[in-house]
Amino acid sequence: MIDARQLRYFVAVVEDLHFAKAADRLDVAQSALSAQIQRLEQEIGVRLLNRNKRQPVTLTDAGRLFHAEAVAALRHIERADQVGRLAARGLAGVVRIGSVASGVSSGVLSRMLHQFRISHGDVRIEVVAMETPRQFEALVSGEIDVGIVRPWRQHPAGIVATIVQTECLLVAMAEDHALAESGHVSVRDLKDQRFIAPHFDDDTGFSEVLTALGVAGGFVPFLEHRVHDFIAAISLASAGYGVVVVPESMRNFTQPGICYRPIADFEYPCHLALASRRRELSPAVRAFVKESLALFTGRVLSDPA
Incomplete structure (x- = not known):
């Protein structure tokens, strides 16, 4: 199995085209460097370097191809090491x-x-x-x-x-709704309205808000439409299908035909x-x-x- 050390040794020899110089740069014995290169060649089954005592080291055709892949592999290993260290610190x-x-x-x-x-x-x-x-x-x-x-x-x-x-609550309704004429609405103004609300089951969604609204106004809210999110609820309200009680920040959602009014006598944290x-x-x-x-x-x- 090829390891990163063998790749580094091979790339160093290719860069210097000299075993002694590469060994000095790597701070290893020349014999150890030569042994690792030979082991690498045995692992992959092909000669990568031409060795001649009287001539510089040269690459074989297979060596040139392998060198490009070795350089790329070392870069990936270095990047993996950096990412691993960053990830350990929460930085990747x-x-x-x-x-x-x-x-x-x-x-x-x-x-x-x-x-x-x-x-x-x-x-x-x-x-x-x-x-x-x-x-x-x-x-x-x-x-x-x-x-x-x-x-x-x-x-x-x-x-x-x-x-x-934590936000306060508003009522969203169509611009031509009767309650839109006033700058605000009271709880009792909502007694006969058809409500739209995100609702998933009896314990989740905005059912608690509607229950509290009804208790404050002395009525049982009529939930006309159950939807999965406020975007759908506001879309229905803008088309006149009912009113929806929404967190104040939803007024930043600019749906044509919708208006928002505060509820003057209902304080319920959202x-x-x-x-x-x-x-x-x-x-x-x-x-x-x-x-x-x-x-x-x-x-x-x-x-x-």
């Missing part, structure tokens, strides 16, 4: 990030990426739009490394989430959290989580033991 590798729409519209994701790129420019970043339930599945399976999620009351085992941003695996092995991922959380003064949400 891949970080796969999932994010809900609000992670983008709020600027949270861009702040994290900008901060991380300053000191970890060689780490490759992959970002995928993904709703909260799917992100937790992907974190557990290893499909993604970090998630910007809507925190749940209970997270999957081994996943820790830290709140990084959180974004950074989620990751508690026992993360990748130095690059650990560095991303550490640097991202340093940007915020969040509250850590415990995960099940």
